[in-house]
Amino acid sequence: MLQELRTALGDAAVITDPDILAGHARDEAALCEAGTPAVLVRPGDTAQVQAVVRIAAAHRTPIVVQGARTGLAGAANAVDGCILLSTQRLDRILSIDPVNRSAVVQPGVVNADISKATAEHGLRYAPDPGSWESSTIGGNVATNAGGMCCVKYGVTSEYVLELEVVLADGEILRCGRKTVKGVAGYDLVRLFTGSEGTLGIITEITVRLQPIPRQALSLAAVFPSVSAAGAAVTAITAAGLVPSLLELIDQVHLRAIEEYRPQGLDTDAAALLLAASDSGVDSDLDEIARLCTESGATEVHQATDAMEADMLLAARRMALPAVERLGAVIVDDMSVPRSRLAEALDGIAEVAKRREVTVAVIAHAGDGNLHPNILVNREDPDSVAAGQAAFDDIMRLAADLGGTCTGEHGVGLLKRDWLAAEIGETGLRVQRAIKDALDPTGLLNPGKVLR
Amino acid sequence: MLQELRTALGDAAVITDPDILAGHARDEAALCEAGTPAVLVRPGDTAQVQAVVRIAAAHRTPIVVQGARTGLAGAANAVDGCILLSTQRLDRILSIDPVNRSAVVQPGVVNADISKATAEHGLRYAPDPGSWESSTIGGNVATNAGGMCCVKYGVTSEYVLELEVVLADGEILRCGRKTVKGVAGYDLVRLFTGSEGTLGIITEITVRLQPIPRQALSLAAVFPSVSAAGAAVTAITAAGLVPSLLELIDQVHLRAIEEYRPQGLDTDAAALLLAASDSGVDSDLDEIARLCTESGATEVHQATDAMEADMLLAARRMALPAVERLGAVIVDDMSVPRSRLAEALDGIAEVAKRREVTVAVIAHAGDGNLHPNILVNREDPDSVAAGQAAFDDIMRLAADLGGTCTGEHGVGLLKRDWLAAEIGETGLRVQRAIKDALDPTGLLNPGKVLR
Structure with missing residues (x-):
């Protein structure tokens, strides 16, 4: 398999150095296991992504796509024996269309670089996750990232017009459109957005831009x-x-x-x-x-x-x-109906008291999206256990308040059980049916989102 | 089957009068065939919808859901021997939540009635299709309807938070959430929105409200x-x-x-x-x-x-x-990138000249969404043929300009071939895979959207 990858991508784009692989095994999520990857590949164009998928399919080797690995749910963590597919070299802004307010970008472009490039046209790419100066647009789309301006301007999915996706069978799908409105067929763009690399590999994105606000x-x-x-x-x-x-x-x-x-x-x-x-x-x-x-x-x-x-x-x-300097942080993410924000804050304080851990809160409060950040001492198993217990309590709290287990960070490995509890048996069956329809052999990011 | 339906729904909700059935065979689309339905049912709650689906599945009888039949693509047209399922009796606004700016409604509620009911809270339901005083919210969601305010406020799909859907196997799925943000699992709400009754039967909708603008x-x-x-x-x-x-x-x-x-x-x-x-x-x-x-x-x-x-x-x-008073109108719908609006208008004028028909245009111009309305004399086969030819030319024009065959009316029966041309073989295969995953026996609105 390695030889086939080298032939398709060139030697430099196929990395097997164990230290580099170890350094790429995980994203920024706490509490998530990571496997040992077989190889890291850095394709330079869509055709090379397609080649990787076909080689992986032939060898029944799973593929895990990685952007900047700033994710907080383990979605980009390696699984044993997998191919890590980095979008790092797919980092070009291909075109900017000021009149139609859109830009075509590759997945490895850093979020903030889009707005920098479009500023001269008086336009910006709105969604601004905390990681906007380091995270890539591909990862933003894969996780349907949020941010601070979302309270007024909405999340990533509202800014994705078109996608090019390499499917599990190696075919290239283009979906969506360059028009503002369009209802031709099922909304595949929305289906891939937030699917955390489990349904296809995004190789090109047409994002919607907006006039820079007052x-x-x-x-x-x-x-x-x-x-x-x-x-x-x-x-x-x-x-x-x-x-x-x-x-x-x-x-x-x-x-x-x-x-x-x-x-x-x-x-x-x-x-x-x-x-x-x-x-x-x-x-x-x-x-x-x-x-x-x-x-x-x-x-x-x-x-x-x-x-x-x-x-x-x-x-x-x-x-x-700043808070990460205080020690290890389990970054959590929950969303509640806006009317229940005060209850959520009180509930988190109670959890902290009960579990005897510090739970610091920052919140995209206008959206009802809270980040309870649990401070633990990673050297102390009791502290880690208390942190884990607090995490579980907070997830239960989100459910009890009619909320969701993840407002913007995604499911990844971290929240699969909470997802299952939230959407129930029928919901899970439908999610699984869609996964199986698009990736019948489980090639793409297996074990993420759905167990 | 009729007896089973009567037992489940009561006699009054099961209609077989041929005149009534004939009157319900089609929506407002021109150029679309309609079959002869076997029966019209009017379930009064979700459990009755579920009962209808199970009876239909047992008898392998297709179901076509109908709201106000104001659709313009034939999506609500009967297929031979089908059960027409009317949402007419599912017409209650179940709750309004001013703080979270949402309302829970049944699919048979007329669009305009939502804003009327929420006005006292200073809120409105934004999307305003031309038919807003007669079309139902269920139909709006099923077609992902647009309207005039969409140039600023977006289309239906941006206002659907949660859905209750009866699936093809009779199970009830709840998807989406009451929170503003949420990324737990694949976005099923968006998948059902705009699916034109082919993936499930929507029985309850949580819509997002917004403050009444200045x-x-x-x-x-x-x-x-x-x-x-x-x-x-x-x-x-x-x-x-x-x-x-x-x-x-x-x-x-x-x-x-x-x-x-x-x-x-x-x-x-x-x-x-x-x-x-x-x-x-x-x-x-x-x-x-x-x-x-x-x-x-x-x-x-x-x-x-x-x-x-x-x-x-x-x-x-x-x-x-007003224009319908001039004769029969083939209402068309296309969207182009905003930068190509003038070309689209010129192109439509050329088509009209070449085909010697009147093509009147109204447009949601700010969105690049045009409605070329083709005037024909239904009594004159030559006029109808010229109108049909103009329709095809206009669809080709939309494609040539990088646009789409439908901006807001949907595919239904009318535009299946244009959809296929637009999304290509891979696109069609993915769409079909999703349809098969959710409705493997083809029970729900068969032959619509996809042939």
Whole structure:
């Protein structure tokens, strides 16, 4: 098989060095096992991807696709004996079409590089996962990534117009279209988006661009309790306001950020709510400020200029790296109906108390999407066990509140059982039927999403 | 079979009167055959739908689901010997959740009734197909219906959060979620949305609501040529403006509207462009007006108040009924990349000339979605043949311009061959694999979408 791969891709694109393979065995998920890959391949075009799939199929060897391996659910982790297929060399922006507001890109392009390339046309690629400066668009599509602007602008799947996909049988499928609207046939683009490499290998993506929004006005509101901040989010949503950002940062994260890179954040605050509005209507942010105060904010600070607004955003982006300095972090991800945000926050606090672990929370609060980050000491088995127990409790909490086990990170290896519990027997059977229809021999990322 | 249906549903819900059956044999599509149904059933709840599916499966009798039969592609047309399953009695709004901005509705609820019921909460259900006062939400979801506000707010699929579906084996599937975000498993909601009754029977829908937008400011711009109006649309889009409505009405429609219900429209205009902006930023509409003038508009009239704005919208909504008074209309539907709108309009004019038929055009111009309405004399076989030829030419034109054979009406019976040409052999094979995975015996709406 290795010889066939070398013939098809060239020697340099077929890597078997055990150290390199070991370094590529996993993504950034905690708690997930990873197998030992047989080989890492770096195809340079769609035809080479197709060749890899055909060789893999002939040898009944599974393929795991990897972008930047910034995933948080183990979807990109190796399985034993697999071919790791890296999209790293598929990193070109093929075209930009300003009038139709779209760009054709290869999967290995880094998210932020798309907006950089389209800025001269006054356009951007909207979805902005935390990893946007390192994660690739292919991985974003495979996981249907979210981000901070999603509260107003929606997630990745709303920005994918067309896909080129190499199927499990090596055929090339083009699906979707360059038009804004279209209803010809089943929506295959949406089916592949979020399928975590289990249905096909995405080799080209036409993304939808959008006009760069007006400069946002921002504010930071200080709350004496996390649930008061949650109540403010509910009030803002219920008032029909559509902020372009609505993020919650709890005290653990605030203190971690201040220790990491001091910003002058109020570390006595139980929670900070960051809000922004780019509606162009100045009174919208005033209204948001008023609702924060009514919900119990002790201080509401409106940014006076763009630089100050950017600093608030930068502080938020620092939250995960800052908290990771405190020790090992089990990054969790859950979504609840917006009305139950305060209950979710209270519930997480109870879990932390019961399991005697620190659970720090950042949340895309306007979407009801929370990241309870569980701090554990990886050297201490009791701490890891308590963290794992807290993780399970939090997943149960999400279900109890009518929510979902993953708002934006995906299922991967980490949440297969929670997915099964969430969608039930019939749901699982339908998901499996679709997997089997597109990948009957289980070649593509086997054991991910579905056991 | 009839006896089993009567036992399950009650006598009144099982109709075999040949006149009633004949009256229910087809939707509003021209050019489509319709078979003779065996029976029309009107289940009153999900359990009764389930019972019908199980009886149908046992007797290997196909099921065709019908809402208000306002479809324009024959998807709801009877096939010989089928059970017609009407959603008419499944017409309840089950709940409204203002904080989470969602409503749970049965499929037989009329589109406009949702917004009426949610208005007291300051919310609306956005997608507004032309038929919104008669078409049902179930049909809207089954066809992934579009409408006029979609240029800013997107189509039906962006407003479906959750579905309850009776599968071909009679099992009940719940898919999707009540949360704004969620990536647990393959996106089944999107798969069923737009599947035209071929994958399952939708029995409950959680729709996403949105705050009622600010009152829109509107304008009407008069153009000396259709392609100048097309150029204006391209200029507006390229400028990064996001109108809440951008509709084109050609001279045939203008004159038909004036004959039907005089509005004072300029019937010497080659085309009228209607635009609206609800951004809250007054200068946006001024900017649209300026771009219309620069593109050659001879007159731009800004509505001075809400009533005048509503009248413009009402005139647009009258276009199809007005033109239908001129004779039989083959309503077509195509979408092109926005940059090619002017070419599409020119191409349609050429087709009309070559085939010696009148092709009147209305367009959701901001989306690049055109409805070339072909006027024929149904009594004259030559006229019908010319109309059919023009239809085929227009479909070829859509493909040549990088567009799609259907922007919002669906495939049904009417466009199966055009779908096949558009998505190619691999695309068709994948579509078929999904159909077979979910409906292996071909029970649900057989012969629709896919031959």
